Amino acid sequence: MTRLQIHVAAVLVTTAFSVSASAQLVHQYTFHGTGTVVTDSVGTVNGVLLGGSTLDGTGRLELDGNDYVEFPAGFLGSQASGTFEAWYTWTDVSVPNWPRIMDFGNSSAGAGAQGSGLTYLALTPKSVDSGTPTAAVRLMSTGSSTKALAASPAQLGVETHIALSLDATAGAIKLYIDGVLQQETSISLDLTSLVDENNWLGRSQFQGDPGFEGSLTEFRVYADVLSEAEVAASFAEGPVPTFVGQTYCSPSVTNSTGAGAKIFGIGSPAATENSLVLGARDLPRFSFSFFIVSSTQGLVNQPAGSAGVLCLGGAIGRYVGPGQIQQSNLAGEIELALDLTQIPQPNGFVAALPGDTWNYQAWYRDSSPSGPTSNFTDGLSVTFN
Numbered sequence: 170m171t172r173l174q175i176h177v178a179a180v181l182v183t184t185a186f187s188v189s190a191s192a193q194l195v196h197q198y199t200f201h202g203t204g205t206v207v208t209d210s211v212g213t214v215n216g217v218l219l220g221g222s223t224l225d226g227t228g229r230l231e232l233d234g235n236d237y238v239e240f241p242a243g244f245l246g247s248q249a250s251g252t253f254e255a256w257y258t259w260t261d262v263s264v265p266n267w268p269r270i271m272d273f274g275n276s277s278a279g280a281g282a283q284g285s286g287l288t289y290l291a292l293t294p295k296s297v298d299s300g301t302p303t304a305a306v307r308l309m310s311t312g313s314s315t316k317a318l319a320a321s322p323a324q325l326g327v328e329t330h331i332a333l334s335l336d337a338t339a340g341a342i343k344l345y346i347d348g349v350l351q352q353e354t355s356i357s358l359d360l361t362s363l364v365d366e367n368n369w370l371g372r373s374q375f376q377g378d379p380g381f382e383g384s385l386t387e388f389r390v391y392a393d394v395l396s397e398a399e400v401a402a403s404f405a406e407g408p409v410p411t412f413v414g415q416t417y418c419s420p421s422v423t424n425s426t427g428a429g430a431k432i433f434g435i436g437s438p439a440a441t442e443n444s445l446v447l448g449a450r451d452l453p454r455f456s457f458s459f460f461i462v463s464s465t466q467g468l469v470n471q472p473a474g475s476a477g478v479l480c481l482g483g484a485i486g487r488y489v490g491p492g493q494i495q496q497s498n499l500a501g502e503i504e505l506a507l508d509l510t511q512i513p514q515p516n517g518f519v520a521a522l523p524g525d526t527w528n529y530q531a532w533y534r535d536s537s538p539s540g541p542t543s544n545f546t547d548g549l550s551v552t553f554n
Contacts, residue, residue, distance in 0.1 A: 193392040200230040228411035234380035237372035249359040252391040254332035261382035275366040286374030294323035308358040317344035317352040348404030410435035414551035418480035432546040440553040449531040458533035480548035486513035
């Protein structure tokens with residue numbers, strides 16, 4: 170499945186992901202929206218963002234070490250087995266031990282408070298045991314925890330997929346990094362023994378552990394154990410895409426499909442990451458199309474006899490290099506991964522810099538009762554940081 174297909178699926182349904190027909194995805198958090206409510210797009214258990222941070226509508230949850238997400242007590246219900254997975258980017262340059270990606274359980278200080286961890290189901294990008302990502306599970310308030318360790322240290326500033334499964338039938342936990350099994354460890358109890366009173370993303374049951382600094386792009390919980398192949402497939406498909414930019418000049422003029430074509434961006438608005446994909450949908454099938462770009466917005470009706478509206482002004486560049494002029498597919502879609510260091514302009518290429526705003530649109534061929542014509546999508550404005 171391509172990123173474009175994932176996006177279109179996300180538009181048509183609430184979630185864009187399906188490992189298999191048998192997998193029981195019970196909770197999914199994509200961190201879209203704004204404010205402090207972290208919406209469960211599959212189940213009914215919403216979380217709340219505490220510590221002063223808010224969602225900004227990009228689908229990326231930024232945590233500064235003081236912010237965290239809290240889910241209600243009893244989050245796991247009666248499930249004995251489960252799989253927990255997240256896409257995270259860790260950015261703490263001090264590289265501490267035991268910051269928590271997730272920590273479900275209870276502490277000696279009671280509900281809502283850190284103390285000493287009594288029971289917990291935890292994932293961290295670095296533990297004192299190995300200096301690598303670690304799953305730590307303790308299902309009784311006495312005794313030591315059961316751990317599964319990754320083979321290599323976490324990469325700072327790099328989005329990473331991490332997954333933990335607890336199989337009550339097999340009596341084992343498994344840790345995966347980027348779809349690859351790292352370690353399997355035997356365990357005697359199951360999730361029904363966990364006291365899931367404090368259910369946190371970005372915060373530990375232990376008061377002395379640091380908060381998580383970085384970002385999360387998605388968190389999922391399954392009520393069963395994903396196979397190794399299913400975890401690998403989940404990593405390969407990736408999280409629900411992060412939407413980038415704001416559309417304007419909408420709706421676009423209706424084309425021969427009976428709809429107005431739409432533009433969207435997925436990826437990252439960080440200029441240095443150079444990770445932005447443009448897509449357009451609701452195009453006529455097999456129509457020749459390309460994207461255009463300008464630092465200036467405009468509004469020109471039916472330019473050069475087109476049926477649509479040009480939403481760009483000033484100096485306009487065209488993505489018409491090798492492989493950039495495209496023919497829409499059977500679903501009426503195109504996509505293009507941009508090189509932000511090579512933005513076409515009439516006098517040559519320029520690079521996107523933090524603070525710059527660039528505006529995008531797609532031009533495409535179409536037909537009308539009076540003969541061949543052309544049209545445009547709506548516009549997309551992206552401010553880079």
